[in-house]
Amino acid sequence: MLEDKYVGKVLLVNLPNNARPRYRWIVSKRDDGKYIARAPKIGILIRDLNKKRENDYGSAHTLPEGFTFWNGSLVRSKKIKKHVAHKTKKNK
Numbered sequence: 001m002l003e004d005k006y007v008g009k010v011l012l013v014n015l016p017n018n019a020r021p022r023y024r025w026i027v028s029k030r031d032d033g034k035y036i037a038r039a040p041k042i043g044i045l046i047r048d049l050n051k052k053r054e055n056d057y058g059s060a061h062t063l064p065e066g067f068t069f070w071n072g073s074l075v076r077s078k079k080i081k082k083h084v085a086h087k088t089k090k091n092k
Contacts, residue, residue, distance in 0.1 A: 004029045010049045012070035013037070013063065021070040023049055027060050035063045 007029055012021040023046070024037040038057040040049055048056065 014068045016066040036060050
């Protein structure tokens, strides 16, 4: 088992095919580089996630390929959209 800076922490993770990041408790990292994580159960408050109680989380699963750790500075960048006024033709 490899030690990693993410192991043992509750982090936001961008999962493939999900629009919003999800909280996951990173439990361990396998020898092949895949992470094993546990998802919080429904009804657990976000402020209590860092307590990492056994009964607050579901069973352990491997995270899918293509996931990324959430980086707030990249996600918060806003693109400026230019609004173009459409001209309408009035019938006379």
